[in-house]
Amino acid sequence: MLMRELVEERSFFGDLTVQPADGLLGLIGLYRADERPGKLDLGVGVFRDDLGATPVMRAVKAAEATLLRDQATKSYLGAEGDARFVELLADVAFGAGSDRLTGVQTPGGTGALRLGAELIAHSRHDATIWIGAPTWPNHAPIFREAGLPVQTHRFFDVANAGIDFEGMMEDLERTRPGDVLLLHGCCHNPTGADFTAEQWRQIGRLCESRGLLPFIDLAYQGLGDGLDADAAAMREMVRDVPEAVIAYSCDKNFGLYRERVGALWVQSDETALVRGNMLALARSLWSMPPDHGAAVVRLVLDDPALRADWAAELDGMRARINRLRAALAACDPRLAPISGQRGMFALLPLGPDAVDRLRRDHGIYMAGNGRINIAGLTMDSIPAFVAGLAPYL
Ligand SMILES: Cc1ncc(COP(=O)(O)O)c(C=O)c1O
Incomplete structure (x- = not known):
């Protein structure tokens, strides 16, 4: 028998298990393709400034x-x-x-x-x-x-x-x-x-x-x-x-x-x-x-001097996040705990259906488990966000 006939035809890698795609990366693609002007990206976990940018620090x-x-x-x-x-x-x-x-x-x-x-x-x-x-x-x-x-x-x-x-x-x-x-x-x-x-x-x-x-x-x-x-x-x-x-x-x-x-x-x-x-x-x-x-x-x-400037810019980033937290919490008593929490994230009590509806009906993008990146909001976008969210809380 020829050696070739003993060789299996299937891929060396065929036994690997299929891996789920990264949910947040999929969300980036959907967000980019969304043409609605008021769309909100609260998914990806990076700091954003008032213009929605993630700038290189000074x-x-x-x-x-x-x-x-x-x-x-x-x-x-x-x-x-x-x-x-x-x-x-x-x-x-x-x-x-x-x-x-x-x-x-x-x-x-x-x-x-x-x-x-x-x-x-x-x-x-x-x-x-x-x-x-x-x-x-x-x-x-x-x-x-x-x-x-x-x-x-x-x-x-x-x-x-x-x-x-x-x-x-x-x-x-x-x-x-x-x-x-x-x-x-x-x-x-x-x-x-x-x-x-x-x-x-x-x-x-x-x-x-x-x-x-x-x-x-x-x-x-x-x-x-x-x-x-x-x-x-x-x-x-x-x-x-x-x-x-x-x-x-x-x-x-x-x-x-x-x-x-x-x-x-x-x-x-x-x-x-x-x-x-x-x-x-x-x-x-x-x-x-x-x-x-x-x-x-x-x-x-x-x-x-650079160290002081870095610390000052970081202070500004933190202040922005905490201002947004306070504003969000003040909009609805059900969001009140957000003002006492810290960092970029909050976990909203939303099921996958609500997360999906918010994306489809309002252009609000967040992680599938209901995690939002607070830094993705602005003082101007908070009212529309809370209005979209309220029916699901
Ligand atoms: C809790 C926590 N630990 C570690 C990391 C990893 O950070 P890095 O991007 O430096 O690998 C992250 C990033 O999102 C995080 O949220």
């Missing part, structure tokens, strides 16, 4: 100009990326340095989460990752793809538009020592509902008493109540627990989305061992992170 532009003029080489850095970037960013995130923290640059917050997941999988392959429901849709896949089991616990009660803290604590009674608790540092995506300082303390005590590793995802520092205020709970928890993992994204608070800028820190007494493993894993995942965005953040944070 300090970023200035740092890019400096980089273009002065950068002398594009030779390789190491797997840790830009060490000075990590050092300066640690100051923003933690306020003060600690020799129990070790950090490396990563491709965005996603890269930081994945590197943290791989590190956990290599040290405790049977650790369960506990994630509140609902959460950013990429959380569970990131940990699952690293081979870790994922369990969800109660977090947000859509009907009451608030955190179901009792339900959460009850569900976490099922954790085992060595499990991991994923927490949003601030500006929860998709609900905007953040823990109070007291709830953070209770979670910290729970982690200690049940032997859980807190894994904090800090992707929106500065977009809630301020740079220090947004990190305060995370800082206190990190100070009070023996070990912690912190994934950081600069893609929102520096508006660097596509440049992929982030960092991962681990707090432990085993920093040398942990760091060696982080670097080995990073080497096989992406060898080294992309340089440009991190170099820009380094230049901004290293120059007092």
Whole structure:
């Protein structure tokens, strides 16, 4: 028999399972094709100004100009990326340095989460990752793809538009020592509902008493109540627990989305061992992170004038979001909880049919689960938005 006859005709890739398309990317196409003048894009999770633009921040532009003029080489850095970037960013995130923290640059917050997941999988392959429901849709896949089991616990009660803290604590009674608790540092995506300082303390005590590793995802520092205020709970928890993992994204608070800028820190007494493993894993995942965005953040944070200008522009972005929150909440008592929530997102109590109708009848685009990007609104568009929404609340 000829070898050729033994060869299967089917594709090498035929056994792959069909993957659902990214819902938000599909929405972008529909929005673009919509010719109605008053259409509203509340879907994609990027900051927008009053004109609906997502501009490059002033300090970023200035740092890019400096980089273009002065950068002398594009030779390789190491797997840790830009060490000075990590050092300066640690100051923003933690306020003060600690020799129990070790950090490396990563491709965005996603890269930081994945590197943290791989590190956990290599040290405790049977650790369960506990994630509140609902959460950013990429959380569970990131940990699952690293081979870790994922369990969800109660977090947000859509009907009451608030955190179901009792339900959460009850569900976490099922954790085992060595499990991991994923927490949003601030500006929860998709609900905007953040823990109070007291709830953070209770979670910290729970982690200690049940032997859980807190894994904090800090992707929106500065977009809630301020740079220090947004990190305060995370800082206190990190100070009070023996070990912690912190994934950081600069893609929102520096508006660097596509440049992929982030960092991962681990707090432990085993920093040398942990760091060696982080670097080995990073080497096989992406060898080294992309340089440009991190170099820009380094230049901004290293120059007092640029740093102040970045912080001032970020203050303006946050103020815009919180003004919109207050205006939206004042329109209808059922939207009142939105003023107390923080960050770009709010989760409305809408089923898929209502989300669909709002898109078809009113040109209002939002994620399929009812998540809206508050920054996609303007003071002028709020009345029409609330009028369209009201029948479905
Ligand atoms: C909660 C949360 N974590 C992490 C990320 C990832 O950010 P990045 O774009 O830096 O990968 C996002 C992005 O939307 C997010 O919402």
